[in-house]
Amino acid sequence: MSFSxxxxxxxxxxxxxxxxxxxxxLFSMPLGMIVMFLRRSRxxxxxxxxxxxxxxxxxxxxxxxxLMWYFGPYYLFxxxxxxxxxxxxxxxxxxxxxAYFAEIYRGGMETIPVxxxxxxxxxxxxxxxxxxxxxxxxxxxxxxPSVTNEIITLVKDTSLAFTLAYNEMFSIAKQIAASQTSFxxxxxxxxxxxxxxxxxxxxxxxxxxxxxxxx
Amino acid sequence: xxxKLALIMALLLIPVSIAGCGSSSSTTAxxxxxxxxxxxxxxEAADTSAEVEAAKAASSYHFLEEDLGVESYAIGFRKGDxxxxxxxxxxxxxLVLDGTYDEIGKxxxxxxxYLCLKADDIDPSTLPEKGSGDSSFTFKHGFDLDYPPYxxxxxxxxxxxxxxxxxxxxxxxxxxxxxxxxxxWDAKDMELNAGSCDCIWSGFxxxxxxxxxxWGITYSNNTQGILVPGDSDIKTLADLSGKIVGVQTATSAxxxxxxxxxxxxxxxxxxxxxETYTIAYNDLKAGAIDAIxxxxxxxxxxxxxxxx
Numbered sequence: 156m157s158f159s160x161x162x163x164x165x166x167x168x169x170x171x172x173x174x175x176x177x178x179x180x181l182f183s184m185p186l187g188m189i190v191m192f193l194r195r196s197r198x199x200x201x202x203x204x205x206x207x208x209x210x211x212x213x214x215x216x217x218x219x220x221x222l223m224w225y226f227g228p229y230y231l232f233x234x235x236x237x238x239x240x241x242x243x244x245x246x247x248x249x250x251x252x253x254a255y256f257a258e259i260y261r262g263g264m265e266t267i268p269v270x271x272x273x274x275x276x277x278x279x280x281x282x283x284x285x286x287x288x289x290x291x292x293x294x295x296x297x298x299x300p301s302v303t304n305e306i307i308t309l310v311k312d313t314s315l316a317f318t319l320a321y322n323e324m325f326s327i328a329k330q331i332a333a334s335q336t337s338f339x340x341x342x343x344x345x346x347x348x349x350x351x352x353x354x355x356x357x358x359x360x361x362x363x364x365x366x367x368x369x370x
Numbered sequence: 371x372x373x374k375l376a377l378i379m380a381l382l383l384i385p386v387s388i389a390g391c392g393s394s395s396s397t398t399a400x401x402x403x404x405x406x407x408x409x410x411x412x413x414e415a416a417d418t419s420a421e422v423e424a425a426k427a428a429s430s431y432h433f434l435e436e437d438l439g440v441e442s443y444a445i446g447f448r449k450g451d452x453x454x455x456x457x458x459x460x461x462x463x464x465l466v467l468d469g470t471y472d473e474i475g476k477x478x479x480x481x482x483x484y485l486c487l488k489a490d491d492i493d494p495s496t497l498p499e500k501g502s503g504d505s506s507f508t509f510k511h512g513f514d515l516d517y518p519p520y521x522x523x524x525x526x527x528x529x530x531x532x533x534x535x536x537x538x539x540x541x542x543x544x545x546x547x548x549x550x551x552x553x554x555w556d557a558k559d560m561e562l563n564a565g566s567c568d569c570i571w572s573g574f575x576x577x578x579x580x581x582x583x584x585w586g587i588t589y590s591n592n593t594q595g596i597l598v599p600g601d602s603d604i605k606t607l608a609d610l611s612g613k614i615v616g617v618q619t620a621t622s623a624x625x626x627x628x629x630x631x632x633x634x635x636x637x638x639x640x641x642x643x644x645e646t647y648t649i650a651y652n653d654l655k656a657g658a659i660d661a662i663x664x665x666x667x668x669x670x671x672x673x674x675x676x677x678x
Binding site for chain 2: 236318
């Protein structure tokens with residue numbers, strides 16, 4: 156197998172990895188916000204259930220969760236799971252990452268002193284205004300480095316999708332390495348991941364700079 | 371607003387947590403009702419052995435009569451390790467002569483018919499003597515722990531399988547120490563070249579890899595076939611056209627579908643590549659794929675083990 160065939164088949168896998176990555180970010184980041192609100196809810200029962208959710212999502216391997224999401228509907232309800240694969244992968248990744256993002260957001264929220272809410276109330280801001288105009292900009296600024304961490308982990312975690320026979324880049328690398336008895340595909344995979352993460356870090360740095368308005 | 375949202379999320383979370391707990395226990399239950407279906411086709415496709423036939427009749431999955439091809443399993447050594455390869459191969463032949471080879475084979479009915487070494491073909495004069503090996507030497511056996519019945523975790527959690535037992539017997543015969551090195555199949559070449567194991571011996575196919583290793587004796591052969599559910603309308607290889615077929619990555623079945631059976635693979639709607647056959651088999655049970663390309667021994671093991 157020539158180097159260019161290797162690159163092109165792995166490039167195809169890279170696109171599939173990117174699909175998981177982008178869609179997971181798109182779903183999990185807003186979902187994480189919702190989970191964070193539930194986690195900070197006034198109602199004990201909601202708070203406790205959310206805690207259990209976060210505990211399960213963080214406490215079990217993502218690989219297992221993917222298996223549960225995909226095979227769960229079949230084993231529990233005998234549903235036909237044909238064509239459900241990609242949805243299950245997205246569900247698994249998004250629900251898992253939402254739990255992590257929720258905790259990162261919560262960490263950011265906790266840094267805002269109560270005095271700011273009181274001040275906003277006195278100035279006549281309602282709750283929604285307070286959140287979006289005063290709290291959120293500060294929280295975003297504070298959590299960006301942790302979010303970057305999480306996103307970079309996600310890039311590398313996409314390889315777990317192969318658990319459900321989704322042929323992403325790293326699984327193709329493994330297949331080529333096995334059939335060609337060559338280490339080269341792993342080197343290419345390493346370069347791919349590094350380049351992708353470098354890009355993520357670069358973009359996130361730009362965003363951080365944009366939020367740097369107090370300097 | 372927040373209240374309602376919270377309620378909806380809470381309701382959503384309940385089935386999720388239930389899904390997490392329930393699925394493993396229902397695995398066995400769901401296979402039972404299908405157990406008796408379509409016995410006739412299962413028997414048709416079965417091999418000569420009565421035990422294999424009985425096992426297949428009891429299951430609701432069977433192989434197509436047409437197969438994909440035959441391959442031979444041999445022991446792979448580092449290039450240049452001719453002496454080691456010769457000694458181990460000689461010891462395996464000696465074990466054929468003293469009956470150990472067949473005895474171990476009997477424990478694994480799925481592969482009994484595929485053991486290709488016969489005592490009559492062996493010249494006893496060239497074989498190493500019992501206990502002739504260096505007793506301070508430890509032979510490191512590299513294998514995939516996910517490849518039943520050649521090498522796999524036993525019911526009691528210990529490492530076993532035909533290859534593992536045969537390799538242990540070889541070490542006992544020569545007087546060597548035995549060390550098991552279960553590795554990730556994808557990393558087998560790195561493990562071998564790095565010296566963390568002395569051989570790859572785990573249902574290891576020789577075809578297509580002739581020049582990559584120094585080969586020891588071929589001790590078993592195997593047929594690659596197509597596994598389908600009992601009620602499937604797929605009867606021949608031609609019927610696979612437009613169907614979804616599953617295969618495990620880095621296996622001979624996969625290699626065959628990429629190489630000698632490429633034309634057949636091109637007729638599939640899709641060739642789904644799995645990390646392990648276990649997941650592929652679950653997908654087949656769930657009806658998400660139509661067939662699995664797998665070698666006969668691993669396939670028989672899969673269906674008998676899961677239906678018993």
